[in-house]
Structures are given as structure tokens and as C-alpha cells.
Amino acid sequence: MNGSDPRLIKPVLASVLTVLLLSLPWLTSDYFVMMTIRIMYFGLLTMSLCYLAGELGLVSLMQAAFFGIAGYFVAILQTRYSLPFPIPPLAGIGVAVLAAGLFGLLAIKAKGVYFLMLTLVLGQLVWALASQWASMTKGDSGITGIYAPVLFGFSAEKSKTVFYFFQLFAFSGVVWFLAALKRSPFGLMLRGVRDSETRMAMLGYPVMLLRYLAFIFAALVAAVGGVFFAYFTGLINPHSVSLTANVEALMASILGGINTLFGAVLGTGILKTLDVVLSGVTERYVLVMGVMFLVIIMFAPKGIAGSARQIWEAYKGKMLSFLALGNKTAKP
Amino acid sequence: MAAMVSDQKSALTLKGVSRSFGGIDAVVDVDLVVPSGERRALIGPNGAGKSTLFNLITGEISVDHGQICLYGQDLTEDPVQNRIQLGLGRTYQSSNLFMQMTVQENIFLAAWRRGERSSSKLRTLFRSWKKYPEQCSRAREVAALVGLAEKIDVTASELSHGEHRQLELGITLAHDPKILLLDEPMAGLSANERIFMTDLIMGLRSHITVVIIEHDIETAFRIAGQVSVLHQGRIIAEGSPAQVRANQGVQEIYTLSSETDGEGYA
Numbered sequence: 194m195n196g197s198d199p200r201l202i203k204p205v206l207a208s209v210l211t212v213l214l215l216s217l218p219w220l221t222s223d224y225f226v227m228m229t230i231r232i233m234y235f236g237l238l239t240m241s242l243c244y245l246a247g248e249l250g251l252v253s254l255m256q257a258a259f260f261g262i263a264g265y266f267v268a269i270l271q272t273r274y275s276l277p278f279p280i281p282p283l284a285g286i287g288v289a290v291l292a293a294g295l296f297g298l299l300a301i302k303a304k305g306v307y308f309l310m311l312t313l314v315l316g317q318l319v320w321a322l323a324s325q326w327a328s329m330t331k332g333d334s335g336i337t338g339i340y341a342p343v344l345f346g347f348s349a350e351k352s353k354t355v356f357y358f359f360q361l362f363a364f365s366g367v368v369w370f371l372a373a374l375k376r377s378p379f380g381l382m383l384r385g386v387r388d389s390e391t392r393m394a395m396l397g398y399p400v401m402l403l404r405y406l407a408f409i410f411a412a413l414v415a416a417v418g419g420v421f422f423a424y425f426t427g428l429i430n431p432h433s434v435s436l437t438a439n440v441e442a443l444m445a446s447i448l449g450g451i452n453t454l455f456g457a458v459l460g461t462g463i464l465k466t467l468d469v470v471l472s473g474v475t476e477r478y479v480l481v482m483g484v485m486f487l488v489i490i491m492f493a494p495k496g497i498a499g500s501a502r503q504i505w506e507a508y509k510g511k512m513l514s515f516l517a518l519g520n521k522t523a524k525p
Numbered sequence: 526m527a528a529m530v531s532d533q534k535s536a537l538t539l540k541g542v543s544r545s546f547g548g549i550d551a552v553v554d555v556d557l558v559v560p561s562g563e564r565r566a567l568i569g570p571n572g573a574g575k576s577t578l579f580n581l582i583t584g585e586i587s588v589d590h591g592q593i594c595l596y597g598q599d600l601t602e603d604p605v606q607n608r609i610q611l612g613l614g615r616t617y618q619s620s621n622l623f624m625q626m627t628v629q630e631n632i633f634l635a636a637w638r639r640g641e642r643s644s645s646k647l648r649t650l651f652r653s654w655k656k657y658p659e660q661c662s663r664a665r666e667v668a669a670l671v672g673l674a675e676k677i678d679v680t681a682s683e684l685s686h687g688e689h690r691q692l693e694l695g696i697t698l699a700h701d702p703k704i705l706l707l708d709e710p711m712a713g714l715s716a717n718e719r720i721f722m723t724d725l726i727m728g729l730r731s732h733i734t735v736v737i738i739e740h741d742i743e744t745a746f747r748i749a750g751q752v753s754v755l756h757q758g759r760i761i762a763e764g765s766p767a768q769v770r771a772n773q774g775v776q777e778i779y780t781l782s783s784e785t786d787g788e789g790y791a
Binding site: 374378379381385387388391392396 | 583585605606609610621623624626630633634635637638650651652655657696700
């Protein structure tokens with residue numbers, strides 16, 4: 194039976210997902226499209242964090258800084274210098290990557306809790322700049338009036354659907370980029386560094402360079418998210434580079450699971466949805482979310498995607514035979 | 526001139542190598558010459574400085590005094606990488622593996638470094654590692670050699686202790702070393718696993734120079750053509766197994782250490 198062939202599951206799921214994503218604006222309401230857009234750009238920030246945590250075992254507290262740096266540059270270059278479309282986002286991402294190149298020189302030397310502290314300090318530095326350098330960043334009130342570009346005659350500012358496809362395109366590109374990095378020899382090398390740095394050095398690998406590259410790639414992913422954040426919300430303020438923004442992404446990655454890209458998106462999706470749903474129901478929604486986290490950490494330490502995978506691996510045989518049985522009864 | 530010639534023939538030469546840690550002399554004035562292709566055992570009681578000596582040879586720890594040469598080339602001040610390029614490989618006393626990765630991935634990483642120069646950098650970033658048939662088949666080949674053919678897709682953390690030791694050796698062999706430092710490869714193995722491992726080491730290609738730290742003297746004597754005995758950081762005896770066995774000083778250390786520390790000799 195076709196339904197029972199495990200090799201078919203991935204391509205089938207991928208095609209269904211592609212069709213769903215491409216037809217989403219016509220299937221659902223504007224509100225749902227808007228939520229999806231939010232989940233995608235915050236998802237990029239979460240993925241950036243998950244990439245470092247999953248592949249290198251390093252938890253960074255400054256990914257939001259790269260997210261924000263890109264957003265700020267889009268805002269400044271567009272509102273202050275009126276540069277035309279492809280320049281602000283490309284420059285924004287470029288500057289964020291450069292910043293990662295600079296901060297990375299310091300950060301990659303540290304591990305574990307020291308990496309955490311160093312990235313905390315560097316992240317706060319960026320936050321302080323955003324908040325204090327008022328002549329450039331307009332301080333705590335932030336920069337407003339950032340407009341999404343017009344693409345091939347379609348305005349992403351006026352139409353949510355156009356914006357959605359614009360972002361879906363970039364988002365898919367980044368997902369492909371990260372997925373390729375993860376399954377390449379480079380990906381193996383990073384996990385090698387995560388599992389045993391001394392062994393990697395003993396095999397002759399440049400451990401520091403590998404870490405450095407991963408740090409820069411992660412910043413690139415966060416920066417792409419930042420660009421879309423600035424375009425979609427039309428505003429950027431110090432909150433987007435803050436520790437709080439970073440911790441939200443961290444919570445999303447714990448929720449979804451750090452080891453898969455899907456987990457990062459799922460975690461962000463759940464968090465952002467709950468944010469909206471629960472805050473409408475009760476004022477104490479933060480408390481509810483806190484309890485939920487406790488439950489996740491205690492009973493599903495690998496996150497929802499990680500646990501789902503474990504359950505799938507354990508019951509794969511049973512589920513597949515169940516599906517096969519279903520097929521047989523459907524077609525007597 | 527004679528010294529020069531013997532230097533070039535010897536794979537590994539240590540001259541007056543010393544290292545102390547906070548006033549404790551771990552390795553004192555060690556001279557060691559291991560000719561190319563020799564099987565040398567390094568024995569001695571616990572804390573004799575055997576593992577430290579390995580760390581000094583690989584460059585993971587720097588020397589206080591002395592000189593370390595591989596194939597006549599002075600590498601005393603060189604980083605680990607340069608020594609590895611000359612064909613140095615080591616295993617660790619407690620398995621130092623990539624625990625969250627499969628057996629094949631573990632060995633692939635070692636095999637990759639060896640043949641890496643043939644592939645472009647960009648592909649290394651984006652092309653699936655499974656699309657490198659040369660390294661993948663090398664990984665399978667080595668896994669079979671160390672007896673892990675059937676565990677190739679198993680995560681290292683799920684293997685038994687004995688299998689960890691086999692994988693430990695596999696990673697090192699996949700790197701195709703010319704000088705192999707084996708740090709207690711049999712530690713904690715069952716009798717059967719021990720036999721398998723001994724055969725494996727004895728069956729290594731003859732051009733590979735092997736220095737093995739081994740607690741079990743009988744095993745060490747079986748594998749090695751030459752034995753060096755380290756005690757309190759110094760080499761106190763050297764020679765064929767028969768010569769070392771007959772050495773008064775060695776006998777004294779071993780009676781003493783087996784009285785005070787039965788475990789180490791077991």
C-alpha cells in the first residue's frame with residue numbers, strides 16, 4: 194500500500210505544506226495571514242537562536258541585537274537618506290553580519306555560561322546604543338514610517354498578500370540555507386565541536402573558525418527576520434534589540450525544540466498565538482504561559498517537535514500499519 | 526652524521542622532555558626514540574606520567590623543556606594541527622567521541638579531514654555529507670574494520686563501553702595516521718573484547734608506528750616489540766619484553782604498585 198511506505202511521508206508532507214502555504218491568503222482571513230507573517234519573521238529570530246543552540250550547544254543572548262541592527266539600518270537608510278528599495282535591506286543585513294564578525298571575535302572564545310554572559314553584555318551594548326543615540330535612532334520612541342517596498346508593480350505595503358509572498362520567498366530561502374548548512378559536512382563539523390572540541394582539534398579541524406562562521410551565519414538569519422519586522426510593523430524601537438525580545442525567542446525555541454528548524458517555527462507559532470489568545474482571555478496570561486513552560490521543560494525537554502519525533506520513532510511501525518489497514522478498508 | 530640518519534628513520538624522537546604542574550614533576554627529562562613501524566608499549570603504574578607524555582607529544586600540553594621531533598622534524602613549538610599533518614593520531618583513555626552523532630558520522634568527520642582538500646569550500650557548506658561517496662565508504666570500511674559494521678547508524682551514546690573503545694580507535698584510524706598513540710585502548714573491556722582489540726591492533730598495517738599505553742602487562746608484551754617503563758615521570762627501563770620483564774627495578778615497582786593499588790595492575 195502506498196500509504197504505508199515511510200519514504201513517501203516526507204515528500205507528501207512537503208507538497209501538502211507547499212500547497213497550503215501558497216494558497217494561504219485565499220484560504221484564510223487577513224488576520225490569519227498577518228499572524229503567519231509575524232510568526233515567520235519572529236521564527237527567523239528563533240531559528241537563528243536554535244541554530245547556535247542545536248548545532249554548537251551555545252545559547253546566545255544577543256541574536257535580537259542582529260535582528261534589530263538590520264531593522265534599524267532599514268529604517269535609517271530609508272527614512273533619513275531615502276535610499277531606494279534593495280539598498281536598505283541589503284545594507285541592513287550586511288551591517289548585521291559585519292557586527293557579528295566583530296562581536297564574534299570576542300564571543301566565540303567563550304563557552305557555556307561565559308558565552309551567555311558575553312552575549313548578554315554585547316546585546317545590552319547594542320540596546321544601549323539604540324536607546325541612547327537619539328540623534329540617529331530617535332531614542333526610546335524609535336523610528337516610524339518605514340514602508341515596505343513595491344515589487345514588480347505590487348505594493349507590499351498596501352497588500353498583505355503581496356507582503357506575505359515577499360516574505361515567504363525570503364523565509365523559504367533562509368530555511369533552505371539553514372537546512373543545507375545542517376546536513377553538510379560543515380554541519381557535521383559544528384556538531385563535532387559541540388560534542389567534543391578536543392577531539393575535533395585532534396583531528397586537525399580549526400575549531401575557532403568553525404564557531405566563528407556559525408555565529409555569523411546565525412546573525413545573517415536573524416538579520417533577515419529584522420528586515421521584515423521593520424517593514425511589516427513600520428516601526429523599530431529599542432525593544433526589538435532588547436533582552437526581552439531575545440528571551441522570547443529563547444522561550445519559543447524551548448517550546449518547539451532546538452534541534453529542528455520546524456521546531457523553531459512551531460515554537461514561535463504557539464508562543465505568538467498564545468500571546469494573542471491568552472491576553473484576550475485573562476490579564477494573567479504570563480502566569481499561564483509560565484506554567485506551560487514548566488510542564489514542557491519537565492515532560493518534553495526536547496520541545497514539542499523533539500518529543501513528537503520521539504513518539505513518531507517509537508510508534509512508527511504501528512501508525513504505518515494502521516494507515517495501511519485504513520487503506521485496505523477504504524478500498525475493499 | 527650517524528645521529529642525523531637515525532633521527533630521520535625514527536618516527537618519534539623525544540629529547541629531555543620535561544613538564545611540571547604547579548611544582549609536581551609529571552614528566553622528567555624523558556628521552557624516547559621510536560623507529561618507524563615499531564610497536565612500542567609504554568607501561569608504568571598509575572600517575573607515572575604516561576598520558577601526560579602523550580599530551581606533550583600531540584601538543585595538547587606544551588613542554589617546559591626538551592624537544593619533540595616527528596620524522597626528524599622539530600615540532601616542539603608547533604600547534605596540534607601541524608603535528609597531525611605529519612601523520613600523528615591518538616586515542617583517549619576515556620572515550621572522547623561525538624556522543625550525539627552516529628557511528629558513521631563520527632568516523633566520517635575523521636575521514637573527511639584526511640581527504641578534504643579535494644573538495645570546494647562552498648560545497649562543504651551546502652552539499653549533503655551523504656553525497657561524498659569516498660568519505661562515506663571510507664567510514665563504512667573503517668566501521669567494519671573496528672567491528673561496528675552493524676552499528677553504523679546507531680548514535681554513539683547508545684553504544685556499549687566496549688563499542689565506544691572500538692569507535693575511539695576507528696575515528697583515529699579513519700584519519701590514516703602514520704604514528705598512532707593509543708592511550709589504554711583496552712581499559713574496561715571484557716575478555717572477549719580485549720582479544721578482539723588486541724588482534725585489531727596487532728593487525729594494523731606494518732608501516733604504522735604504534736605507541737600504546739597499556740595497564741595489562743601481558744597484553745602490552747604481546748603487542749609490543751619494545752617496551753619503555755615510566756615511573757614518576759622518568760623512563761627507568763627500556764628494551765624487549767624479555768629484558769624489561771627481567772629488570773629488577775621494574776619488578777620492584779610492579780610488586781609495590783600491585784600491593785598498594787591492585788586495580789591498576791588488573
